[in-house]
Amino acid sequence: MKSAVKIAFLSALFAMCCISGNARAYEYQGIDIRGFISQGYLQSTDNNFFAETKDGTSQFNEAGINFSAEVSDRLRLGVQFLSRDLGTIGNNEVILDWAIADYHFRDWLGLTVGNMKFVHGLYNETRDLDMVRTFILMPQSVYIEAWREAISSIQGAGLYGDLGLSDMGSLSYDLQYGTVNLDSDKGAARLLEDQWPFKEMGLLVDVDRINVDYTYAGSIRWITNLEGLILGCSTWGYQFEADATTLLDTARVPGELRQALAAGDAAFAGLIGSLDDYGTRIILSPSEFGVEAVSYTASMEFMWRNLVFAAEYMRTTYNIEFRNSPLFTTLEPVLSQSGVAVQDGTIKVDRFSSAGYYTSLAYRFTPWFELGTYYSVYYANEDDKDGKKRVAKGLDAQEHRGWLKDIALTTRFDVNENWIIKLEAHKMDGTAILLGADNPVPEDPAEDRYEEDWYLFAAKVTFHF
């Protein structure tokens, strides 16, 4: 069924590309049809960036097609299908990116219901649209790739509008409430698995299911009367539960944990299921995650002629708890020695906040060439910027997992109205957002799992109409 949907999607997109033939939308009986296809290539040194980029990968693409129509003066309907791939994320499954019914009562009040794009920062709504920005990869401090699908669109209802402020410019606002479908095989699940604090002890998790209780998002943008200057702030919040298979990697269990498991043998007898496919991992009682996340972003964009300057700061606070009563009760003596408190079979992680910011500059020299650069800084825990605490707690073996500093340089070439080519280079310091799933533990214990200083190169070609 999925392959049939994929074939239908690609066929429709290909047909529209052929029919439209230029940058204008194709229109059929009042329905506007637009689309895009992007194909990229990623190559990195030392670390894998969300795919097997050390070997070079072309598993990096996006394609979308949308249909929209104005049913009446005030009512608009639209739908967009999207397919994307980044390593193990997306895998070119065709998803409903957004599908909305929008009723515009007044300029200061509109209502949108359905599956709408998620407001966050200046550019989250357009992050799938390679053709409207300078850069290939968004600054990871504010637009983290692993969170992308989690804050891509929201199913529910939203209010929006524009308010005139006379001599002070105008104000645009968006309020959204609803839920999100999160797949267990995408970025958010992988990120969650990386948050599991017992990896270095040989205890691993594989997220099977995520159930989002609620999501909300809000954004205000002040279009100031200083020409080209926009100031904004936005917030979003999440609450969800996740079920995960718990695995014991018998090859990596340290001696003290091995002793604790042996001592707790009787209690453990009923927990140990079967050896998994690898033969070295034992399936234990299932674990549950409870996650609350609240994020705030402050934004600024200034356009002056062909120059665009942007800066954003984002802070996300997490409340995470892990539940696995039989396992944690058995391991309580070992965990308490490491300063981890178990209460009623639950471990609550101390509330922590990640934080990041970037500044970017882009200049269009000619109608066909644009040059852009940004500097982006991200800290996984703003109270542990040097990563020493996370190593001391055993969350990671390397301190540079605590930060990521990225200097990016991009060239964009608009070949014509439909075709865009981009080349981009990143000099990275730190490994904070990289996923363990993409960077497995090396077989040689003397070899480091991650390298602190590394480079990432990206190339992308986009066609749109």
Next chain:
Amino acid sequence: MKLRSIPLIAHIVLACMVLSVFGGFIFPAGHAASEVMVVANDSVPVESLSRDAVQEIFLGRKTRWSDGQKIVLATLKEGDDHRDFLRMYVGKTPHQFQNYWKSQVFTGRGKAPDAFTSPDELAEFVANTPGAIGYLPQRAYQNQLKILMIE
């Protein structure tokens, strides 16, 4: 560094940048500003607009005239008149304006304005479409259009 191809990629990027930067000097964008006037359909219930109002209208933030009639946008597809109008009244370059509307369309927030290849086509559309507003070089003005004063 483990990757052999890095120097090659870095050289390609550098070469493209240098070529394009020189391209920027070789093909400068400057020219004398043309005289662009804002025009509307006869049904439009205003005689003048502020510059901010023009900007709000062409960015889709103001969608109705004072009598409740829907505002219908008409733009030129390209050219000096298009560029001058956007610079003077909207505060964007043609590329920025195009990107703005692509963002609106591809996120479900709006319908892109009708764009015309020639001022004559635009004039005809505005003249025959209730609520329409557009812009023209003075040479393309037609009698049935209402000229809006910009304050």
